[in-house]
Amino acid sequence: xxxxxxxxxxxxxxxxxxxxxxxxxxxxxxxxxxxxxxxxxxxxxxxxxxxxxxxxxxxxxxxxxxxxxxxxxxxxxxxxxxxxxxxxxxxxxxxxxxxxxxxxxxxxx
Numbered sequence: 001x002x003x004x005x006x007x008x009x010x011x012x013x014x015x016x017x018x019x020x021x022x023x024x025x026x027x028x029x030x031x032x033x034x035x036x037x038x039x040x041x042x043x044x045x046x047x048x049x050x051x052x053x054x055x056x057x058x059x060x061x062x063x064x065x066x067x068x069x070x071x072x073x074x075x076x077x078x079x080x081x082x083x084x085x086x087x088x089x090x091x092x093x094x095x096x097x098x099x100x101x102x103x104x105x106x107x108x109x
Contacts, residue, residue: 002029009048017052018052019052019053019054022052023051023052024049024050024051024052025049025050025052026047026048026049026050027047027048027050028045028046028047028048029045029046029047029048030043030044030045031043031044031045031046059089060087060088060089060090060095061087061088061089062085062086062087063086063087063088064086068083068085070082070083085097
């Protein structure tokens with residue numbers, strides 16, 4: 001949509017803005033003089049090229065599942081790697097991982 005007064009372009013339907021389907025859009029805008037002057041033409045056009053940047057439109061999905069189980073020795077030192085989680089569909093193949101709340105379970109055998 002183009003605001004007829006300010007000329008601001010805005011999105012009313014984001015469906016065509018899918019970077020995976022199309023990387024660029026080309027639009028033509030027309031400006032019409034409301035009070036035409038007899039000495040000049042009352043219409044002007046311009047081409048607008050829009051390059052779509054990549055944005056993640058999918059939520060990350062943990063792979064292979066959203067439930068992980070790791071085992072660690074009780075004498076493991078600080079910095080010991082006990083496991084790794086993995087996701088797909090992160091923007092530019094990068095995700096930020098954080099604990100939402102720490103859950104600690106002890107299983108005594």
